[in-house]
Structure formats: structure tokens, C-alpha cells
Amino acid sequence: MDWEKYFESRSGTGFLATSNKNGEVDIAVYSRPRVMDDGTLVFGMTDRLTHSNLQENPKAVYAFKEGGFAGVRLYLEKVREETGGAALEEVRRSADRIVGAGTGDQVAFLVCFKVTHALNLVGPGSPG
Numbered sequence: 001m002d003w004e005k006y007f008e009s010r011s012g013t014g015f016l017a018t019s020n021k022n023g024e025v026d027i028a029v030y031s032r033p034r035v036m037d038d039g040t041l042v043f044g045m046t047d048r049l050t051h052s053n054l055q056e057n058p059k060a061v062y063a064f065k066e067g068g069f070a071g072v073r074l075y076l077e078k079v080r081e082e083t084g085g086a087a088l089e090e091v092r093r094s095a096d097r098i099v100g101a102g103t104g105d106q107v108a109f110l111v112c113f114k115v116t117h118a119l120n121l122v123g124p125g126s127p128g
Contacts, residue, residue, distance in 0.1 A: 003041065004035035007064075012065050012071060015027055015065075017063070039114070042111070043110075047108045061075055074117075088107070095107055
């Protein structure tokens with residue numbers, strides 16, 4: 001699946017679920033990810049529970065809900081993170097533009113994931 005085309009052509013709401021090493025689960029609202037040339041999905045993160053969980057357990061699930069019951073569930077594995085650089089600065093600018101002025105100042109990390117599995121939001125089968 002070409003995730004860049006998918007996310008560029010749809011609107012909706014995303015949720016990122018993580019858990020710590022003890023299996024205690026967190027879920028948070030997240031914007032659509034940036035898609036890198038290699039297919040890696042990238043999210044800007046603050047220094048809060050989601051990021052903390054990923055330090056203990058690199059696996060996550062991103063659910064993206066379009067209208068009705070359409071959407072995808074992406075099973076992710078963290079491959080790296082960055083604390084500086086041009087990509088992080090662009091994510092910060094986007095956060096200011098989309099969420100509100102000053103939001104970007106809270107984004108401390110750029111976290112990159114590979115998609116290990118993809119399913120439709122509802123029902124069996126994989127998207128696309």
C-alpha cells in the first residue's frame with residue numbers, strides 16, 4: 001500500500017496506542033503521519049506517556065478513522081527517533097499551523113516506525 005497517497009487523499013482522525021513493558025495501555029489522538037521515501041511512518045511526539053511507553057516497548061497500533069466505518073489499523077514497530085534536524089523542525093511548524101501557535105514547541109521527538117501489518121478499520125482483510 002502506498003501510505004503517502006492514502007493519507008494525502010483522505011481526511012479523518014488518528015489514534016496511536018502504545019503500552020509499557022507491563023502491558024499497561026495508552027491511547028492518544030495523533031495526526032496523520034508523514035511518510036518517508038522508504039515507507040517509514042513518522043510522528044512528532046511530546047515528552048509524555050506515549051513516548052515513554054515506546055522506550056520500553058517499540059510496538060504500537062495506529063488507527064485512522066475516515067467517515068463511517070472506513071479506515072485502517074496499522075501495526076507499527078519503532079525503528080528510530082530523532083531529537084533535532086530539519087524534519088523535526090518541519091513537524092513543529094506543521095503543529096503550530098494545524099493545532100495552534102506554540103504547539104510545535106512541545107514536540108520534542110520525531111519517532112519513525114515501520115508498518116508490520118495493516119488491516120481495515122472494521123472487518124477482515126487488508127486495505128487497498
